[in-house]
Amino acid sequence: xxxxxxxxxxxxxxxxxxxxxxxxxxxxxxxxxxxxxxxxxxxxxxxxxxxxxxxxxxxxxxxxxxxxxxxxxxxxxxxxxxxxxxxxxxxxxxxxxxxxxxxxxxxxxxxxxxxxxxxxxxxxxxxxxxxxxxxxxxxxxxxxxxxxxxxxxxxxxxxxxxxxxxxxxxxxxxxxxxxxxxxxxxxxxxxxxxxxxxxxxxxxxxxxxxxxxxxxxxxxxxxxxxxxxxxxxxxxxxxxxxxxxxxxxxxxxxxxxxxxxxxxxxxxxxxxxxxxxxxxxxxxxxxxx
Amino acid sequence: xxxxxxxxxxxxxxxxxxxxxxxxxxxxxxxxxxxxxxxxxxxxxxxxxxxxxxxxxxxxxxxxxxxxxxxxxxxxxxxxxxxxxxxxxxxxxxxxxxxxxxxxxxxxxxxxxxxxxxxxxxxxxxxxxxxxxxxxxxxxxxxxxxxxxxxxxxxxxxxxxxxxxxxxxxxxxxxxxxxxxxxxxxxxxxxxxxxxxxxxxxxxxxxxxxxxxxxxxxxxxxxxxxxxxxxxxxxxxxxxxxxxxxxxxxxxxxxxxxxxxxxxxxxxxxxxxxxxxxxxxxxxxxxxxxxxxxxxxxxxxxxxxxxxxxxxxxxxxxxxxxxxxxxxxxxxxx
Numbered sequence: 001x002x003x004x005x006x007x008x009x010x011x012x013x014x015x016x017x018x019x020x021x022x023x024x025x026x027x028x029x030x031x032x033x034x035x036x037x038x039x040x041x042x043x044x045x046x047x048x049x050x051x052x053x054x055x056x057x058x059x060x061x062x063x064x065x066x067x068x069x070x071x072x073x074x075x076x077x078x079x080x081x082x083x084x085x086x087x088x089x090x091x092x093x094x095x096x097x098x099x100x101x102x103x104x105x106x107x108x109x110x111x112x113x114x115x116x117x118x119x120x121x122x123x124x125x126x127x128x129x130x131x132x133x134x135x136x137x138x139x140x141x142x143x144x145x146x147x148x149x150x151x152x153x154x155x156x157x158x159x160x161x162x163x164x165x166x167x168x169x170x171x172x173x174x175x176x177x178x179x180x181x182x183x184x185x186x187x188x189x190x191x192x193x194x195x196x197x198x199x200x201x202x203x204x205x206x207x208x209x210x211x212x213x214x215x216x217x218x219x220x221x222x223x224x225x226x227x228x229x230x231x232x233x234x235x236x237x238x239x240x241x242x243x244x245x246x247x248x249x250x251x252x253x254x255x256x257x258x259x260x261x262x263x264x265x266x267x268x269x270x271x272x273x274x275x276x277x278x279x280x281x282x283x284x285x286x287x288x289x
Numbered sequence: 290x291x292x293x294x295x296x297x298x299x300x301x302x303x304x305x306x307x308x309x310x311x312x313x314x315x316x317x318x319x320x321x322x323x324x325x326x327x328x329x330x331x332x333x334x335x336x337x338x339x340x341x342x343x344x345x346x347x348x349x350x351x352x353x354x355x356x357x358x359x360x361x362x363x364x365x366x367x368x369x370x371x372x373x374x375x376x377x378x379x380x381x382x383x384x385x386x387x388x389x390x391x392x393x394x395x396x397x398x399x400x401x402x403x404x405x406x407x408x409x410x411x412x413x414x415x416x417x418x419x420x421x422x423x424x425x426x427x428x429x430x431x432x433x434x435x436x437x438x439x440x441x442x443x444x445x446x447x448x449x450x451x452x453x454x455x456x457x458x459x460x461x462x463x464x465x466x467x468x469x470x471x472x473x474x475x476x477x478x479x480x481x482x483x484x485x486x487x488x489x490x491x492x493x494x495x496x497x498x499x500x501x502x503x504x505x506x507x508x509x510x511x512x513x514x515x516x517x518x519x520x521x522x523x524x525x526x527x528x529x530x531x532x533x534x535x536x537x538x539x540x541x542x543x544x545x546x547x548x549x550x551x552x553x554x555x556x557x558x559x560x561x562x563x564x565x566x567x568x569x570x571x572x573x574x575x576x577x578x579x580x581x582x583x584x585x586x587x588x589x590x591x592x593x594x595x596x597x598x599x600x601x602x603x604x605x606x607x608x609x610x611x612x613x614x615x616x617x618x619x620x621x622x623x
Contacts, residue, residue, distance in 0.1 A: 033610045033612060033615065034612070034615055035610075035612065035615075037610040037612075038610070039513060039609050039610035040513040040609055041513075042512045042513065060608075060609065064515075065512075065513075068512075068573070177318070178318075181317065181318065181320065181322075183341070183350070183518075183519075183522050183523075184350075184518075184522075185517050185518040185519045185522050185554075186517050186518055186557070187515060187517035187518070187519050187608060189517075190515040190516050190517040191515050191517070191608060199559065203559060205533075211533060211535045211549070212531055212533055212549075212551045212553075213351040213535070213549055213551050214350040214351045214551050214552060215351050242608065243515070243517070243519075243608035245340070245519050245523065245606045246320060246340075247318075247319065247320060
């Protein structure tokens with residue numbers, strides 16, 4: 001992955017300062033592993049900030065890791081204060097978590113990055129970046145980089161229309177064929193900042209609809225159920241699709257609901273700071289208040 | 290050396306597909322996977338390491354152990370296991386090695402796992418040597434090789450226009466009876482170089498691992514873990530499972546239940562959750578530590594072989610770059 005030297009240096013400087021001044025207990029950013037693959041990095045010591053990097057291979061949504069840092073590791077000790085490197089898409093999922101009161105804003109220092117899009121494995125621009133128009137995070141405590149001037153590209157939803165136009169029977173067989181490859185590894189759920197239930201309803205011992213079988217019917221219900229649980233909450237970071245080892249086009253499920261919620265309620269999750277969760281905003285008759 | 294042309298091999302496979310459950314590498318929507326095939330036309334002959342191991346055909350991801358019916362007070366139980374013979378064609382040597390690792394627990398311990406034993410017995414492994422090491426591969430460091438016949442019944446090695454055929458076991462010899470081969474002095478187009486790793490991966494003794502139980506290695510690699518199950522499910526040696534009863538049908542005076550077992554993963558958050566809700570392995574570093582200790586300390590101590598064959602699948606499929614080779618290197622360097 002090409003490393004952006006200038007932004008990398010700014011991130012390191014910022015991280016060093018935050019850690020040295022003890023404004024945060026750790027920084028969550030990116031590093032390059034021994035084989036050159038980019039991965040999340042957790043830096044506690046100012047002497048280790050040189051591990052941090054920035055470049056277009058920084059695909060992971062690090063907001064997910066804030067769930068691990070919500071709780072104190074020891075009784076009588078405050079939970080850690082975290083500095084976190086955040087891209088525009090990641091910032092939307094942070095907004096969702098703030099609105100859902102999962103994260104304490106004052107415990108987080110947001111190192112926002114101006115973003116031109118990321119490339120998984122150093123290849124083509126990620127699909128969600130092609131349709132993204134955000135060049136700066138929706139919230140940050142410090143912005144690194146100059147947001148590039150881009151003329152907004154209207155999302156034409158072509159990927160979704162292509163599926164939606166199929167007759168129902170064909171659409172079903174498309175999805176069953178995709179779900180068939182699923183190995184029920186739950187990587188999609190585990191990588192999703194919005195999936196933070198302590199016990200997922202699809203993994204309950206007393207689950208009535210889904211048992212632990214790794215079979216088509218379970219996979220089908222799991223994926224549709226997960227998508228519905230993210231309706232109005234999915235920030236479109238596309239981590240679920242990126243981490244899927246079997247290449248399931250999960251963004252199509254999420255985008256189906258994103259479009260529906262947007263059309264009905266003009267709500268795009270995480271676009272504005274601390275936008276209340278959609279369901280809190282609806283009047284008794286189901287219309288937006 | 291026995292030699293078979295690709296054409297003859299395909300004819301044989303077509304006949305075989307009529308007689309047995311034939312599993313072979315296939316292109317499934319752009320993914321190379323071992324899958325049931327009905328004819329040789331569906332089989333990939335020029336393929337990389339399949340993305341999932343062949344484990345699921347001996348140790349299914351979900352398997353019905355018992356069908357239980359209750360009528361009034363009368364209970365009947367029935368075991369349903371497939372009787373047909375099975376051939377896994379094109380299995381890579383590392384996957385065959387993986388079965389040998391699982392055998393040490395499921396076959397060689399008392400009592401053996403009868404379901405696993407049944408599938409193992411009905412299955413013949415016909416391997417094709419890897420023409421090279423693939424991304425992440427390190428079988429050569431784990432006692433294997435891209436052309437290792439040891440754990441296979443038959444090994445094929447590609448040569449011009451066909452394959453050199455080697456029957457490794459009696460089972461392999463029996464299977465090959467229907468295959469027309471010619472004697473030909475042809476060396477497989479295979480160089481010593483394919484067996485070598487640029488950087489061998491160091492294996493550390495179990496006793497040394499024990500000393501590193503509290504080491505900071507586990508926090509360092511475990512903190513970024515997603516607690517998903519990719520590494521354990523793509524692994525040819527991970528063999529944890531859970532058992533549950535599922536109600537299939539229920540009406541007045543009649544209940545039909547299936548007792549199933551399904552894969553489980555020590556990397557998942559609730560693997561160690563006990564009755565009452567206590568979780569004795571609640572953190573990511575603790576779970577990652579267990580996965581590696583299982584492979585290089587507990588399993589070899591308790592059952593003999595190392596719990597890793599160096600197939601490299603977990604290396605390439607981990608979304609956060611938890612690299613078993615790097616962990617093994619860190620352990621060796623401590």
